[in-house]
Amino acid sequence: MIRTLLVLIAIGVGFSCDSDENKKGRFLLKGNEKMEENDPKSAMGFYGEALEMDSTYADAYYNKALAHLQLNQLTESIQDLSLAIQYNPDYYDAIFQRGLNYLDNGEFYKAREDALKLTLLEDQNWKSYFLTGLVAERLKQFPEALTAFETAFKLDPENSDLLVNQATILYYQKDFENATKLLNQAMDINPLEPNLHNLRSMIYFDEQNYEEALNSVEKAISLDKSHAYFYNNKGLYLLFLGHQQKGLDLINQSIKMDSKNPFALRNKGIYYVMQGDKASALQYLVELNQNYPDMDLVKEYLAKAQAL
Known part of the structure; x- marks a missing residue:
């Protein structure tokens, strides 16, 4: 439920002479510029030029995978990430992103393999345990997920998302009291985290406090208007508040945004x-x-x- 994360673009290094190494690096940088301009199709063209010069260029495969991801081409993104890892087996960011992609593609056990690789590569990096927790959550292994998110937060104690992840697991376990405590702690770090307010709304709903549920999800929507789940939750709360047509309209809006x-x-x-x-x-x-x-x-x- 909670996976707001910025992926990192690999940056090429320039050289003083006009060597093949320098040329492929320029193609990589031009591709990155197109990504910054929100033009992933053109970016892939430049990454392809770099790969024509060096078919083992792991950074170009990685960045090309991110361009595919921006175009919702999940299978192609996974393929390019696998090539990046093939040519650079310890490519941490590529393994991490592939694990996230596997999760989104429903390939939970492959994601778990990548999470294990990350912990072996960098056992003091919060992202290793973040992915581990996400996999365990999808597999409904809630105690393991909670432990992983707790470990991630110890390594990155200013990351409010990791508290929200923990609170989400406690919500699944119907431990609303401790989930709320974690959300309050997350509020102290970042009160503008939309998922925090959405989860709080879900707790209020389960407690049959529909007005507060509505207020909280409206706060989430004000912070992130692109999230289909928020509109769906608002629609549900309106149903229970007696505004059934308005609720249905929002539920239908959510389905248009995410039909799955x-x-x-x-x-x-x-x-x-x-x-x-x-x-x-x-x-x-x-x-x-x-x-x-x-x-x-x-x-x-x-x-x-x-x-x-």
Whole structure:
């Protein structure tokens, strides 16, 4: 749920003579300039020029992978990162980014292998344990995830995201009191972290404090208007506050932004239960109960739909 991170561009080094090494470095730098201009397609052209000069140029593969990522080309990004690692087996940033990509691609066990490589390479780098925690979270190994995020925070105690990650695990475990304590600690470090306010809203919702849930998620949206989950959560809270059409509009907006979010489909099912539309509610909730049997509210609202 929480993975806001800036990837780093590899920087080429110039040389005084106009050697092949200097030329490929210039192509790398030109590609980086295009990335700064938010033009990843042109950037890939320059990285390709560098690779034509040196097919083992790990930095060019790495930067090209980031350009693919910006274009949502996850498979191609993973392929280029693997080539960067092939030619530079200890390329920490490439292994880290590939692990994140594997997670986004649903390849959790490959991500776990990369997390292990990172801890072997740099056991005092917070990112090694951050990736370890993310993998354990996806595998629902919550105690292991919590330990990893705690270790990461000890290594980078000014990183509020790592506290939010810990609070997220405690939220999954329904330990709202300690999750809230961690969020308060994160607030002291960075009160402008949107995921902090979104998670706080989720805790308020589970405590049936819907007004405060709405206030918190609106704060999250004011800080990050690009996050589909925030709009989906706001839509859910509005449903429970009696503003059902407004809630549905936001849930639909969230689906347009991210069509793969099962929580948004659940919320549409809840909306139709509230409308008394049994057929439409079952259309969503029956399949969700089959695919996500542990998702909160699904069984409850499936039973309500069946009773209509």
